[in-house]
Amino acid sequence: MNRRMICNILGKILLVEAALLALPLLVAMAYGEAAKPFLIPMAALVLCGIPLSLIPARSKALYARDGLAIVAMAWILMSLFGALPFYLSHSMPSFIDSFFETVSGFTTTGASILKNVELLSQGMLFWRSFTHWVGGMGVLVFVMAILPTTDGHEMHILRAEVPGPVVGKLVSRLGDTAKILYGIYLLMTVVEIVLLLMGGMSAFDACINAFGT
Numbered sequence: 001m002n003r004r005m006i007c008n009i010l011g012k013i014l015l016v017e018a019a020l021l022a023l024p025l026l027v028a029m030a031y032g033e034a035a036k037p038f039l040i041p042m043a044a045l046v047l048c049g050i051p052l053s054l055i056p057a058r059s060k061a062l063y064a065r066d067g068l069a070i071v072a073m074a075w076i077l078m079s080l081f082g083a084l085p086f087y088l089s090h091s092m093p094s095f096i097d098s099f100f101e102t103v104s105g106f107t108t109t110g111a112s113i114l115k116n117v118e119l120l121s122q123g124m125l126f127w128r129s130f131t132h133w134v135g136g137m138g139v140l141v142f143v144m145a146i147l148p149t150t151d152g153h154e155m156h157i158l159r160a161e162v163p164g165p166v167v168g169k170l171v172s173r174l175g176d177t178a179k180i181l182y183g184i185y186l187l188m189t190v191v192e193i194v195l196l197l198m199g200g201m202s203a204f205d206a207c208i209n210a211f212g213t
Contacts, residue, residue, distance in 0.1 A: 011052025028123025105131025
């Protein structure tokens, strides 16, 4: 098992999640809400992600069990850190509930411990819906779309991430395939947001509904 490469990729994934938290942070600040529940997880992700991403790997080769290990650990770590905004803002009764809500988002399950999610603050509601959007195409697919990883060995990560017995590519490089898929995904999201705005929704509600869809 290529432990160094696994740690390197996990570090990059944590840094990506720190960047993802910037968007709900801006929303929270725009609505005059506390920034601390987002800033603390972002700082923790950066402090953990940078040392891991700087670990030099003697070989960039990844194989099936490496892909399984990366996907399993990435889901756990992203969900643990992603639960912190809910917990620190006291939006959820406990950390376990916060963790459940985050896992539900990244897996696009849609289940919630809340009877009325609209009672969440704007920033937390945006983060909850944004986890659905990120998880919609697959968290690891998102990472492969924006980060160079393993020189053609990403297929083992994708096989472990994507449901179904067959995984295919649109073009020769898997990273380019991920970029094309996310380009389509982003375009569809933008189109839906525009249509919802034309239907009379506010910009915030249009984004939340588009992310959920």
